[in-house]
Amino acid sequence: MAEMQVDLVAVERQVWSGTAEFVFARTSVGEIGILPRHEPLIAQLTEAGMVRIDPTDGESVRAAVFGGFLSMDGEKLTILAEEAELGDEIDVSAAQQARDSANEDDAEGRAAKARAEARLAAAGQGSE
Known part of the structure; x- marks a missing residue:
């Protein structure tokens, strides 16, 4: 089975590290699925999205990711x-409340709703 090393790092901490057989992410130009030995690339992540990592052992890992980029070598x-x-x-309840109370009439409200929806998707409570 082919595998790749995956490191998910935020500004403040290393969030997840291990070997995986597949990663799904949302980039500024669309959704992407990455398998081991994928061609090299650099992509900007969306401001609020969900990343799913399918490790070589264990269940899928989901994370809400806000801004940044990914790099595959x-x-x-x-x-x-x-x-x-x-x-x-x-x-989950705080994310649901944030989603439901977001004011979609302005950019700040739309961004808050997108962040809440990304959190819910990562927690398995929303769409992937």
């Missing part, structure tokens, strides 16, 4: 985010 994928939270770290 063929053998190693590095995801550098401004902020990131693992799905099991997310307070």
Whole structure:
């Protein structure tokens, strides 16, 4: 089975590190799936999105990721985010409340709603 090293790093901490067989992410130009030996690339992450890592052992890891970029060199994928939270770290009720109370009439409200939806997706409570 092919595998790649994956490091998910936020400004404040290393969020996740291990070997994986697949990674899904949302970039500024669309969704991307990355397999081991993927062609080298650098992509900007969306301001609020969900990253799913399918490790070689264990269940999928989901994280809400806010800003940053990813870099693939063929053998190693590095995801550098401004902020990131693992799905099991997310307070689902707070994220639901933030989503429901966001005012979509302005850019700040739309951004707050997108962040809340990314958190919910990472926690397994929203769409992927």
